[in-house]
Amino acid sequence: MAKKPLDEATKKRLRAGRMLLAGKGPAEVALAVGVARQTVYTWKGLLDEGGIDALRAVPGRGRPARLDEEQLAQLRQALLQSPTEYGFGTELWTLKRVATLIKRMYGVEFGQTQVWRILGALGFSAQKPERRAIERDEEAVRHWKRRTWPTLKKKPSAKAD
CATH class of the missing domain: 1.10.10 (Arc Repressor Mutant, subunit A)
Structure with missing residues (x-):
């Protein structure tokens, strides 16, 4: 052994x-x-x-974990999938959704603070989604910034002495 x-x-x-x-x-x-x-x-x-x-032989301190290492590994794999695969409406994981997923998978309820700690222990960090349209045309945006925007900007007025 x-x-x-x-x-x-x-x-x-x-x-x-x-x-x-x-x-x-x-x-x-x-x-x-x-x-x-x-x-x-x-x-x-x-x-x-x-x-x-x-x-x-001194025992560990604190309350025993409610999720074991194997369950945490399974949770990590689940979080690497899309939230829509688990019935959520968008492609964004939130603390509330992760808590719901944990409850569905293991029947264990955690508050948002504890969910945050679990995510941190699993190596996840807070991410803010980009606020850009999926259909955005980068070439058109570049063209607008180079050609149209300069003509719209205010030009400094010539001051007479």
């Missing part, structure tokens, strides 16, 4: 534990690993009770 790679927090705890076992003081360890001194004292208590394995 393959070992699960250690997360950054666990690596920090283990480094701190090794330093403490080597005789370093909590203040020095806290500075070296970039945590508060009180945190090192908490870790030292765990180390004294259960050894280095106790530092490895």
Whole structure:
């Protein structure tokens, strides 16, 4: 069975534990690993009770995720498709539409702030659609800007001295 790679927090705890076992003081360890001194004292208590394995076994903090890695990967693939393929009226993903899609796919409801965070974690960023007509003729626009616009612009009036 393959070992699960250690997360950054666990690596920090283990480094701190090794330093403490080597005789370093909590203040020095806290500075070296970039945590508060009180945190090192908490870790030292765990180390004294259960050894280095106790530092490895500290559970993750916060509420457990409601979507797992596989579901997030599926959601990412869905968002790379057109919203119209999922029954939405236009080609634009909005937070509200993404929240609706998540509810349809997984039965989980998220607020718009959390949807924003999920999108950020998936590598998406806010995009503003170009406000141009699909039928726009770039050559005609260039011609108008070069020929017609200069004749319409006001010319500075010659002032008499």
